Amino acid sequence: MTTGEHDGQVGLRERKKRETRAALSQATLRLSLERGWGNVSVEDIAAAANVSVRTFRNYFSSKAEAVAATHLDRMLRIGDALCARPRSKPLWEAVANAVIAQFAAGDSTADGPSGRQRMNRIWLVLNDPEVQGETLKANAAAQVALAEAVARRTGTDVSSDVYPKLVAAAVGAAITTVTEHCLRAEGPAEMGPLLRDAFEQLAAGLPIP
Template sequence: MSGLRARKRRETRDALARAARSLALEVGPANVRVGDIADRAGVAPRTYNGYFSSREEAICALHADRADRIAAALRARPADEGLHDALTQALAAEFLGPEPDRVAYRLISGDPMLRGEFLKALGTIEGPLAAAVSERLGTAEDHGLAAAAVAAAAVGAARAALVHWLDQRGDEPFADVAVRALAALRFAPHDDPGAR
C-alpha cells in the first residue's frame, strides 16, 4: 500500500473513531448508530464497515499506528541502553503530548462491552512491541517467549497506569504515571544487552 493511501486510511479510521467516541459521550454508547458515526465523519456507512465491525470497536479504537510508533521508538533507542530504560522511554514518548480524555476513558472503563473492546485494542500493541523487543534481545530461540512476556508486561503496566490516572484526584500527567508504572517492572536482566 502506498504511503499516501495508508495515510488516508489512517486518517479515515481516526475520523470514524473520533466521531464514534464523541457520539458515545453525547448520547451514550447504546444509542450510537453506524449511520450517525459515518455521517459525523463525512463518509458513507459502507465505508465505516470497511474499518470497524462494531460500534464498541470504533468507540474504543486506538490510533491505528500506535503499535507501530511504539515499536519504532524502541528500535530507535541507543543499542547500549538497557531494555527496561529503552522500553520505558519508547512507551513514555507515545503518551507525551495531549492528555488522554478522562471523560471518554471513564465512559469506556464503566461499560462492560466497551471495557472488553478496549482491552482487546490494547492487546494489538503487544505483537509489534514483542517483535521490536526480540530484535533488541538478539536471535536466541528462547527470546520469543521473553519478548512476548516483556511486551505483555509493558502493556499491562500502561493499562494499570491508565486505571490509576483515572482514579487519582490530582493533576499528575498521564505520561508521568505511565513512567512510574513501568519503573515497577524489571525486564529479564540476564538477557538485557544494556545489563552486560
C-alpha cells in the same frame, strides 16, 4: 509508471487509509464522551468523520471496535518507536520514552470539575461490556506486535524465547494500570510521570517501596 511512482502511490493510499481509520476511531470516542455511549450511532460517527456508513463498515464492525482501535494503533506506534530508538540506550529507558511520547498528547488531569467529569465519561465508555471485549482483543494483538518489536531490539526470538513476550506483557500491564489509576484518581493524576515511575520500577525489579 516507474517503481518509485508505484511505491509512492501505495504509500499514499496506505497513509490515507490510516488517517481515515484514525478519524473514525477518534470521532467515535469524542461523540461518545459528548453524548453518552448509547446515544451515538454509526451514522453519527460517519457524518462526523465526513465519510459514508459503508466506509465505516469497511474499517470497523462496531462502535466498540472503533474505540479499541485507538489503543491498538497507539501500541503499534510504540513498537515502531521502540525499534527506531538507539540500541545503545537501556531497554526500559527506550520503552518508557516510546510509551510516554505516545501518551503525552492526550495526557490530562482530573483537576477541576470539567476534568473529573471527562475522566468519569471515559471510564463509563471503557467499561461498556462490548468495549471491554474489543479492548481485550486489541490488547492481545498489541502484545504480539510489541513482543516482536522487543525481539528485534534485543536480538531474541519471539517464537522460542519467553523474554520478549514477558516484556510486552509487562508493558501492557503498566499502561493499563496507570490508565485506570488516572481515570479513577480523586485528584489530579498525570500519566507521563506515573508511566515513567512504573517503568523505572519494572527496570529495578519491582522493589518493595
